[in-house]
Amino acid sequence: MSAEARFLTLLRLLADDPAARGLMDDAAVLDLPASQLVLTSDTMVEGVHYLPTDPPDAVGWKLAAVNLSDLAAKGARPIGCLLNYALSGDDDWDSGFLEGLGEALNRHAMPLLGGDTVKMPTGAPRSVSLTAIGEAAGAVPARGGAQAGDRLYVTGPVGDAGVGLDLARADPAASGPLVDAYRRPRPRLAEGALLAPHVSAMMDISDGLLIDAARMGAASGLAVVIDHIPLSPAVERTRGGSSAVMIAAASAGDDYQLLFAMPAAMRPPVAAIPVGHLRAGGGLTLMIDGAVMPLPARLGWEHG
Numbered sequence: 180m181s182a183e184a185r186f187l188t189l190l191r192l193l194a195d196d197p198a199a200r201g202l203m204d205d206a207a208v209l210d211l212p213a214s215q216l217v218l219t220s221d222t223m224v225e226g227v228h229y230l231p232t233d234p235p236d237a238v239g240w241k242l243a244a245v246n247l248s249d250l251a252a253k254g255a256r257p258i259g260c261l262l263n264y265a266l267s268g269d270d271d272w273d274s275g276f277l278e279g280l281g282e283a284l285n286r287h288a289m290p291l292l293g294g295d296t297v298k299m300p301t302g303a304p305r306s307v308s309l310t311a312i313g314e315a316a317g318a319v320p321a322r323g324g325a326q327a328g329d330r331l332y333v334t335g336p337v338g339d340a341g342v343g344l345d346l347a348r349a350d351p352a353a354s355g356p357l358v359d360a361y362r363r364p365r366p367r368l369a370e371g372a373l374l375a376p377h378v379s380a381m382m383d384i385s386d387g388l389l390i391d392a393a394r395m396g397a398a399s400g401l402a403v404v405i406d407h408i409p410l411s412p413a414v415e416r417t418r419g420g421s422s423a424v425m426i427a428a429a430s431a432g433d434d435y436q437l438l439f440a441m442p443a444a445m446r447p448p449v450a451a452i453p454v455g456h457l458r459a460g461g462g463l464t465l466m467i468d469g470a471v472m473p474l475p476a477r478l479g480w481e482h483g
């Protein structure tokens with residue numbers, strides 16, 4: 180068992196309240212008399228989740244966006260958030276960060292309610308953390324609710340952010356839609372709210388389509404077949420549309436598209452691209468152009 184798996188096993192012993200959903204979902208869901216509270220927290224570490232050369236406003240935007248994306252995955256409306264911040268010793272960086280954070284909070288109507296500030300020893304890599312609180316009116320979809328025979332969909336193409344990261348790594352001044360997809364992801368809140376009452380399972384894609392689809396299958400006790408990896412025109416123009424490009428796109432992560440399962444007889448109420456289906460059994464099968472492909476050694480990100 181890896182150190183991380185051991186740590187999570189011990190954590191689960193501390194999290195036996197049903198609201199924690201076994202620490203196996205995108206967010207915790209607390210039943211209230213009239214609605215449900217949805218709680219989620221994500222951290223970003225310099226060099227792991229963003230490049231040291233990324234502009235600070237992009238880091239602030241992205242910290243809010245990745246948390247909003249987990250609310251979107253549960254169909255929740257943001258209520259507010261708590262920020263845990265380590266001062267970086269560079270005032271310009273800190274104010275740039277707040278500018279981007281504020282922009283994302285305003286755009287998505289998520290007020291800052293509190294948090295904590297600490298100072299890191301000089302030279303330590305930056306780490307920023309945010310806890311988002313949302314509210315869901317109806318049933319909150321789980322990762323693990325998919326049924327055998329369900330179709331699997333994404334709300335848009337995958338892999339833009341992965342190419343954007345490569346471009347930003349090669350040239351910190353790079354710009355354009357692919358770099359924007361990596362630095363300023365857009366949480367699919369409206370889509371999540373429209374989908375939530377109809378899906379049998381839903382999650383956001385943060386670690387990569389392949390690994391996140393495999394997680395949905397495992398949580399649902401089913402086998403997953405991915406038979407289509409949708410690429411954007413921008414990725415096809417930059418990288419082409421070979422199966423190697425598709426597999427890279429499906430394991431790059433940082434997409435923040437929603438991945439959801441729905442009975443084959445239903446039509447998704449938002450624009451969505453079919454990517455596969457779920458069936459009895461276990462494991463992940465990848466098909467490209469109708470042919471079963473060997474799975475790549477790495478399906479996506481497992482905590483950096």
Ligand SMILES: Nc1ncnc2c1ncn2[C@@H]1O[C@H](COP(=O)(O)OP(=O)(O)OP(=O)(O)O)[C@@H](O)[C@H]1O
Pocket residue numbers: 190199200201202203204205206207219220221245249385386
């Ligand atoms: N240190 C921790 N303490 C308590 N719960 C945790 C901890 N780390 C993860 N979890 C819980 O594990 C579950 C899955 O978290 P995870 O971070 O893998 O999901 P995610 O946010 O959807 O993915 P990503 O972090 O890639 O965006 C959630 O219920 C989360 O609250």
Ligand SMILES: Cc1ncc(C[n+]2csc(CCOP(=O)(O)O)c2C)c(N)n1
Pocket residue numbers: 221222226227228229230344385386431432433480481482483
């Ligand atoms: C500099 C840099 N290198 C790589 C990536 C890609 N990346 C790293 S961790 C992760 C998934 C979420 O992690 P976790 O599961 O720990 O929350 C992704 C998509 C990045 N964003 N920045």
Ligand SMILES: [Mg+2]
Pocket residue numbers: 205248249252382383384385
């Ligand atoms: Mg998630």
Ligand SMILES: [Mg+2]
Pocket residue numbers: 220221222
């Ligand atoms: Mg997380």
Ligand SMILES: [Mg+2]
Pocket residue numbers: 221245246249385
């Ligand atoms: Mg997340």
